[in-house]
Amino acid sequence: MLGFVISFIFALVAILVLQQDWVQIGINTPSSAVPPARLITAHELSLYIGDENSRGLYLAILGQVFDVEKGKKHYGPGGGYHCFAGKDASLAFVTGDFTDAGLNDDVSGLSPAQVVALYDWLAFYHKDYWPVGRLVGRFYSQSGEPTEVLLKVEAVLEEGKRLHDQVQAENQQLPPCNSEWSGDRKGRVWCSNKSGGVQRDWVGVPRKLFSRGSGQTRCVCVQNSSRVENANIREYEGCPPHAESCPITE
Incomplete structure (x- = not known):
């Protein structure tokens, strides 16, 4: 047994x-x-x-x-x-x-x-x-x-x-912004120290990133706007350069 x-x-x-x-x-x-x-x-x-x-x-x-x-x-x-x-x-x-x-x-x-x-x-x-x-x-x-x-x-x-x-790796360097929309197709994008699910010790400012070849854009958070050297990154129209939040329309 x-x-x-x-x-x-x-x-x-x-x-x-x-x-x-x-x-x-x-x-x-x-x-x-x-x-x-x-x-x-x-x-x-x-x-x-x-x-x-x-x-x-x-x-x-x-x-x-x-x-x-x-x-x-x-x-x-x-x-x-x-x-x-x-x-x-x-x-x-x-x-x-x-x-x-x-x-x-x-x-x-x-x-x-x-x-x-x-x-x-x-x-x-x-x-x-x-x-x-x-x-x-x-x-x-x-x-x-x-x-x-x-x-x-x-x-x-x-x-x-x-x-x-x-x-x-790109998201660590240029994390996605937070975003929200209202019913009239207006909204805003903003940065925080964990926007895009990327935890970091800086907040950054919203910028429009143009995808190469496609012409499509997405919002990314840039750590130091005065040092950005990327022709595909541009400021949002009507938004102050150092603002952490920018109004947008669809």
């Missing part, structure tokens, strides 16, 4: 360690680095929709299949996200299009920022649900290897991360 208990404890520990490994893999590494797992066909996955005749409740994202049984109130019949059950609807996680046309796994048209958001969803499922295998199809081959499609998505992911880091 003691031997059985010891064996059971070791087996339980091994399972917990494996689950932790999957969580870390989902958060810190791309899908192509995930170790070999159970291979699941699209037909087999379609049988896991959570009704009384199904085998369980699964969904897939970027070809990785998760058991979402513990979230049955959301993913089971009648749940708000039941449309994700039994399929890979990666595209809809980003677009929010829950129609038959939108519930598919073709993510080739997503921008780098959208792909980053999609991988955030993947990390969420690794954290909260049990991964059970790989879906054979768009992202994984019959042998379970990453396809060229998945490798291209991961390349876009890296570009998205690079752009995100670039934006974060």
